[in-house]
Amino acid sequence: MSIAKRNSRLSAIAGALATLAAVPARADWSLLNMPRGVSELSREIYDMHMIMLWICLAIAILTFGAMAVAMIRFRKSRGAVADTRMLHNARLEAAWTIVPVVILIGMAIPSVEKLIKIEDTTGSQLTIKVTGYQWQWHYEYLDSGVAFFSRLARSSDRARQLGSGIDPNTVDNYLLDVDHPLVVPTGTKIRVLLTANDVIHAWWVPAFGMKRDAIPGFINEMWIAVDKDKPGTYRGQCAELCGADHGFMPIVVIAKPKAEFQAWLAQQKAAQS
Amino acid sequence: MSTAYGSGTAGHVAHHGERPRGLGRWLTTTNHKDIGTMYLVFSLTMFFVGGTLALLIRAELFQPGLQLFNPGFFNQLTTVHALVMVFGAVMPATVGLANWMIPLQIGAADMALPRMNLFSFWLLFFAFVLLISSLFMPGGAPAAGWTLYPPLVLQSGSAFPMAVFSIHLMGASSIMGAINVIVTIINMRAPGMTLLKMPLFTWSWLITAYLLIAVMPVFAGGVTMLLTDYFFKTSFFNAAGGGDPVLFQHVFWFFGHPEVYIMILPAFGIVSEIIPTFSRKPIFGYEAMVYAIASIAFLSFIVWAHHMFTVGMPLAGQLFFTLSTMLIAVPTGVKIFNWTATMWRGSLSFEPPMLFALSFLFLFTIGGFSGLMLAIAPADFQYHDTYFVVAHFHYVLVPGAVFAIMGGVYYWLPKWTGHRYDMELAKWHFWLTTIFVNVLFFPQHFLGLAGMPRRIPDYATQFADWNMVSSIGAFGFGLSQLLFVWLIVKCARGGAPATAGVWDWPHGLEWTVPSPAPYHTFEKAPELK
Ligand code: HEM
Ligand SMILES: [Cu+2]
Ligand SMILES: [Cu+2]
Numbered sequence: 001m002s003i004a005k006r007n008s009r010l011s012a013i014a015g016a017l018a019t020l021a022a023v024p025a026r027a028d029w030s031l032l033n034m035p036r037g038v039s040e041l042s043r044e045i046y047d048m049h050m051i052m053l054w055i056c057l058a059i060a061i062l063t064f065g066a067m068a069v070a071m072i073r074f075r076k077s078r079g080a081v082a083d084t085r086m087l088h089n090a091r092l093e094a095a096w097t098i099v100p101v102v103i104l105i106g107m108a109i110p111s112v113e114k115l116i117k118i119e120d121t122t123g124s125q126l127t128i129k130v131t132g133y134q135w136q137w138h139y140e141y142l143d144s145g146v147a148f149f150s151r152l153a154r155s156s157d158r159a160r161q162l163g164s165g166i167d168p169n170t171v172d173n174y175l176l177d178v179d180h181p182l183v184v185p186t187g188t189k190i191r192v193l194l195t196a197n198d199v200i201h202a203w204w205v206p207a208f209g210m211k212r213d214a215i216p217g218f219i220n221e222m223w224i225a226v227d228k229d230k231p232g233t234y235r236g237q238c239a240e241l242c243g244a245d246h247g248f249m250p251i252v253v254i255a256k257p258k259a260e261f262q263a264w265l266a267q268q269k270a271a272q273s
Numbered sequence: 274m275s276t277a278y279g280s281g282t283a284g285h286v287a288h289h290g291e292r293p294r295g296l297g298r299w300l301t302t303t304n305h306k307d308i309g310t311m312y313l314v315f316s317l318t319m320f321f322v323g324g325t326l327a328l329l330i331r332a333e334l335f336q337p338g339l340q341l342f343n344p345g346f347f348n349q350l351t352t353v354h355a356l357v358m359v360f361g362a363v364m365p366a367t368v369g370l371a372n373w374m375i376p377l378q379i380g381a382a383d384m385a386l387p388r389m390n391l392f393s394f395w396l397l398f399f400a401f402v403l404l405i406s407s408l409f410m411p412g413g414a415p416a417a418g419w420t421l422y423p424p425l426v427l428q429s430g431s432a433f434p435m436a437v438f439s440i441h442l443m444g445a446s447s448i449m450g451a452i453n454v455i456v457t458i459i460n461m462r463a464p465g466m467t468l469l470k471m472p473l474f475t476w477s478w479l480i481t482a483y484l485l486i487a488v489m490p491v492f493a494g495g496v497t498m499l500l501t502d503y504f505f506k507t508s509f510f511n512a513a514g515g516g517d518p519v520l521f522q523h524v525f526w527f528f529g530h531p532e533v534y535i536m537i538l539p540a541f542g543i544v545s546e547i548i549p550t551f552s553r554k555p556i557f558g559y560e561a562m563v564y565a566i567a568s569i570a571f572l573s574f575i576v577w578a579h580h581m582f583t584v585g586m587p588l589a590g591q592l593f594f595t596l597s598t599m600l601i602a603v604p605t606g607v608k609i610f611n612w613t614a615t616m617w618r619g620s621l622s623f624e625p626p627m628l629f630a631l632s633f634l635f636l637f638t639i640g641g642f643s644g645l646m647l648a649i650a651p652a653d654f655q656y657h658d659t660y661f662v663v664a665h666f667h668y669v670l671v672p673g674a675v676f677a678i679m680g681g682v683y684y685w686l687p688k689w690t691g692h693r694y695d696m697e698l699a700k701w702h703f704w705l706t707t708i709f710v711n712v713l714f715f716p717q718h719f720l721g722l723a724g725m726p727r728r729i730p731d732y733a734t735q736f737a738d739w740n741m742v743s744s745i746g747a748f749g750f751g752l753s754q755l756l757f758v759w760l761i762v763k764c765a766r767g768g769a770p771a772t773a774g775v776w777d778w779p780h781g782l783e784w785t786v787p788s789p790a791p792y793h794t795f796e797k798a799p800e801l802k
Contacts, residue, residue, distance in 0.1 A: 031735060034655055034722045049652045056642040063609060067634060070616040074552070082553040082620040082778075089614075093561050096610045097603060104599045107649065112592060114651040119588045160339060160731055168337040168734055175337075175733045199425040200518060202583060202658060206724040211654050213584050215519060216424060217512020220585035239583075239658040239726045241418050243425055244345035247729030 035206050038230040038255070041223075042209025044114050055107065118210070121223045124191035128182070132194075132201030132214040132238065135245035139182050142193075146268045152248050153177035160248060176235040181252035185261035187228030194220040199243060205236035205251055213240055226255040303387035304792060305372045310689070311394055312369030313682075317758065319361030319401065320675075324751050326354035331747035334740050339731050347730035348416035353408055355419035359536065360443045361401050363670065366678045367539035368450050371478045374685065375454065377783035377790060378472045380463030380799040385456040386449075393449035400442035407432040407439070418728060420529070421496065423510040423521050427503050434503070437496045444489040451482035451489075463782070465801035469563065472781050473556065476563050477542025480570045484531045484538070487574070492528035495521060519584050526577035534573045537669060538566055540637075540677030541608060544630045546781075547684050548612050551627035552619030553778040558611040565604035565611075572601045582653045591650045598648035602641065609638055622777070625699035629680030632672060632707045640668030643718065658728075661721025667714045672707070679706075679757065686761070687775045691789030692768030698760050705753035712746030 036046045074080040131138040136151035152160075156175050159166035168174040184190055194203055194214040204211035208224045226234075236251040256264065293301060299311060330350050333341045342350070372390065376383055384390050407414040412430015415421060429436070458479050462471070471479075499521070501507040508514025510521045549556045556562060578586060578594045586594075612634055621627070643665040647653050656662060687693055716739040721727075725736045732740065771788040773779075786794045 032719045052646045076620040076622045080620045083618040088558040162339045241728045
């Protein structure tokens with residue numbers, strides 16, 4: 001094991017301790033937590049996740065604290081004598097039934113708002129149809145007819161064969177690279193239609209916040225919108241077990257400013273016709 | 274059978290000392306203690322079989338790249354691992370405990386239906402012979418995950434019907450076991466033991482048994498439809514023939530969610546026995562505990578689609594399943610708080626059963642928190658089908674169900690064998706198990722949040738560190754379990770004699786019979802004060 005690798009492993013363990021102690025902000029936070037992502041939805045989902053995390057942490061501190069106090073204060077070895085008449089307490093029990101209900105309602109309300117927004121695919125400016133195959137994706141820009149398959153990059157595919165002898169660390173974006181990435185415009189509400197040709201797959205790019213199943217014989221929909229100021233390359237994977245090569249059908253999306261996207265689309269169209 | 278007490282009094286072959294010795298005894302016994310022991314030994318064996326499969330999986334995941342298996346075989350490993358752990362290790366362990374302890378806890382001479390009891394054990398045994406041998410058949414075991422989703426599962430090889438038949442057998446066996454538990458509890462309680470005087474372990478099993486009877490037939494129906502789709506082109510789940518693949522997911526999870534409570538409710542029951550004993554104080558809020566189990570059982574029927582938020586349900590459906598799922602946290606919270614209150618102003622000591630129960634209390638609650646997070650549909654769009662889910666369900670199943678079962682074994686083992694066991698060794702087992710289970714599963718939360726999907730044999734290099742940590746935890750956990758076996762074998766063979774009460778503050782009928790519990794107990798119903 002190289003020193004650098006060993007160091008990174010040590011820092012990973014230190015990182016775990018840091019999170020356990022709820023000390024925020026570490027250099028590679030991205031290996032420990034959900035990404036905030038590059039769209040409004042992904043940030044809202046991230047916020048929802050963090051709210052839940054903090055609430056759970058707060059409840060955990062209270063309940064684990066009470067358990068710890070009981071374990072320390074009421075030890076037989078310290079001479080504690082059991083109060084065998086403490087059988088129930090209607091007020092207390094009502095309180096710990098009602099208070100959680102209130103907290104849960106508090107959690108539920110923002111999630112309702114977010115769900116309504118997530119499910120609202122109206123007003124989209126571009127529609128892309130995604131079809132899952134064993135084991136590749138097919139993309140089709142419904143408005144312009146541009147369509148192509150997207151499969152695992154050759155470099156990863158060679159390295160991932162059983163006993164290939166190729167060290168995955170030497171492959172760029174191992175398992176997260178494709179031959180033909182999907183290209184989308186930034187700052188645009190894009191409707192994604194999902195279906196599959198053989199078995200169920202699921203299309204997921206963590207930076208966009210959304211995941212949805214691609215089901216043979218049915219068409220699902222969802223929407224994504226990459227921030228205007230966040231062009232870039234975003235990676236994801238098939239997220240529903242779809243057979244032997246389920247782990248080997250990545251998704252790569254390149255988000256370009258609108259004008260560049262239009263130019264790219266026109267070029268593709270010319271090439272295909 | 275002429276009377277409810279048939280097996281204990283009617284004098285069949287296995288009565289008083291005339292019982293056959295050696296193998297014959299185990300093949301023909303109808304004694305609830307023998308059958309309980311067989312279930313427990315079977316479960317422990319399956320725990321090691323499923324554990325070996327898990328270690329093979331973790332060995333492949335130790336590093337990025339494929340070193341050991343083809344991806345297709347890897348998928349068979351995860352599928353069989355899960356089926357073995359769920360149906361072969363956890364469920365039979367709780368059935369074994371039920372067989373041993375329910376008659377002792379309610380003052381009955383035996384289970385109500387002893388022959389069916391034996392039949393259901395052997396059905397289970399052969400179900401697993403079929404399932405495990407399918408790994409070695411042409412085409413291999415099913416590889417679509419234990420959730421068996423079509424259309425993928427319909428691509429299985431020619432051993433597929435064997436796996437389905439094995440599930441049918443497991444289901445039939447569970448249903449018989451459940452009927453037996455219900456009939457026993459309803460009809461054979463000692464005079465004076467009203468329902469609301471029953472020990473909580475018995476209560477938890479009564480409710481679990483109703484869950485089993487309600488959902489196992491649904492699962493059996495579902496897999497039968499898979500079989501007809503596979504052989505007779507029925508198209509239940511094939512859109513091209515007018516069917517719907519998602520229908521299977523609804524059927525599966527209508528079974529599957531109650532199934533997770535089938536595994537955890539008996540665990541709740543065990544913990545509710547252990548904590549009072551080592552707090553030297555009766556359970557706090559007994560009735561609330563019973564009602565909490567009952568409400569969890571009821572709610573478990575109306576939350577199933579929280580496993581399916583990404584299939585594209587209507588908005589109203591997503592809202593309903595988010596809210597109903599969150600509601601389950603309320604009765605679950607009541608249980609956690611009542612256990613804590615039981616310890617409050619108690620006189621606590623930390624023998625091995627209590628250590629496992631306390632570890633359960635902390636770690637099951639962590640699984641409960643991640644469950645609450647998963648219930649929030651918008652957040653679940655990110656969590657779904659990632660290692661975050663793997664971490665969640667392992668926290669509720671391993672330090673949840675499995676720890677409670679181990680605690681139960683440490684609690685009742687002296688009653689079964691008549692010997693005290695090696696406390697030092699048990700504490701070593703406890704600490705190693707608790708530490709490694711966290712090394713194994715905690716980092717999987719990070720992996721899932723950072724974007725690693727589940728059910729993959731290979732992963733991108735940024736996930737390498739935590740996978741390595743997790744695999745190290747897995748091997749530590751697996752090896753630590755050898756101590757458990759060694760301890761049990763030692764205790765079965767000999768040791769200081771245990772008293773009838775075994776513990777400082779025994780409560781309940783099981784502690785009024787000598788240790789080891791005689792072959793026949795409560796032939797005359799005990800008097801309850
Ligand atoms: C020795 C301890 C265990 C280890 C190391 C272990 C490891 C694993 C691994 C690596 C997976 C595959 C995850 C994936 O690729 O999606 C898995 C899946 C699973 N395990 Fe375990 N596990 C252990 C114990 C248990 C127990 C005790 C249970 C149940 C009572 C259980 C139930 C499951 C289930 C239901 C799955 C899902 C399988 C599927 O994706 O269909 N595991 N486990
Ligand atoms: Cu796929
Ligand atoms: Cu569920």
